[in-house]
Amino acid sequence: MMTYNKALEIAERLKTVISNQFSVSDKEDIITLYREVLRKEFVKSSCNDCYRDALIEVYTYLKREGKMKEKSEYSLKNGVVIQVFGTNKVYTNANITNEAAEAYLKEYPKGINLFAYYPDDWETRIAGKAIEEVTLNEELVTELAGKLAEGATKKSLKEDYKAYEIDGKALTARALDSYLKAADELNQGKE
Structure with missing residues (x-):
């Protein structure tokens, strides 16, 4: 080296x-x-x-x-840009890391065809990594549960809350689905 x-x-x-x-x-x-x-x-x-x-x-x-580029065991094919759905994260060969590649492949295993190089044990590596769990804000769950109880539809709530932020971070579509599911369960528990 x-x-x-x-x-x-x-x-x-x-x-x-x-x-x-x-x-x-x-x-x-x-x-x-x-x-x-x-x-x-x-x-x-x-x-x-x-x-x-x-x-x-x-x-x-x-x-x-002032240094060599840090080595990643994953290399994207020339011209490939990965944007992680529901986030502002964008990866190219200039910034892809092992962690980013494996997190992406955990969600989208068929995306392996976007990589020119990858470790032979990539499937084993991603099998051991859990998808990041969403920690739910109880106040928002209660607020959504109240709106559902009043007759609001999940579709209308998704539209209303698509720009909602928690701690300065935008709520992703996946996180909003988790909130609506928790709100639905909360309402069912009250019946």
């Missing part, structure tokens, strides 16, 4: 060659740097500047971040 200092040293050396043609050895170094520093595969295009562009991307990352 390459260290940050070694990667920076190679990038500095290659930066001096950038105005000239890269040798075969230089191109191999750029491909290795790209994989080791950015944790993604270099894709050669028909563009003559793809090696120069890759070197600039590597060098800029090293100087800006």
Whole structure:
């Protein structure tokens, strides 16, 4: 595994060659740097500047971040962006972590086809992870139960509460379903 200092040293050396043609050895170094520093595969295009562009991307990352990209055992296919339904979380290869990938795959196991690389034991890993449970706010459950008792429909309540926030965080559709279920159970317990 390459260290940050070694990667920076190679990038500095290659930066001096950038105005000239890269040798075969230089191109191999750029491909290795790209994989080791950015944790993604270099894709050669028909563009003559793809090696120069890759070197600039590597060098800029090293100087800006001061470290190598942290390794994730999961890598998305080129161009794939994952947005987790009901949240503002968006993942690309730039920010995907093992935890984020496994949480996503726990919810959407068929999403494995969006990943270029993943560990062989990914199914075992996600089987052991519980889906995050929603801790319900009792005041909201009581409020919803009251509205249901007054004749409001679940559909109308979903519309009314879709922008509702608890502790500064928007209520997701899944959480709202949990609240409505708890409110329904509360009303049934009173009968």
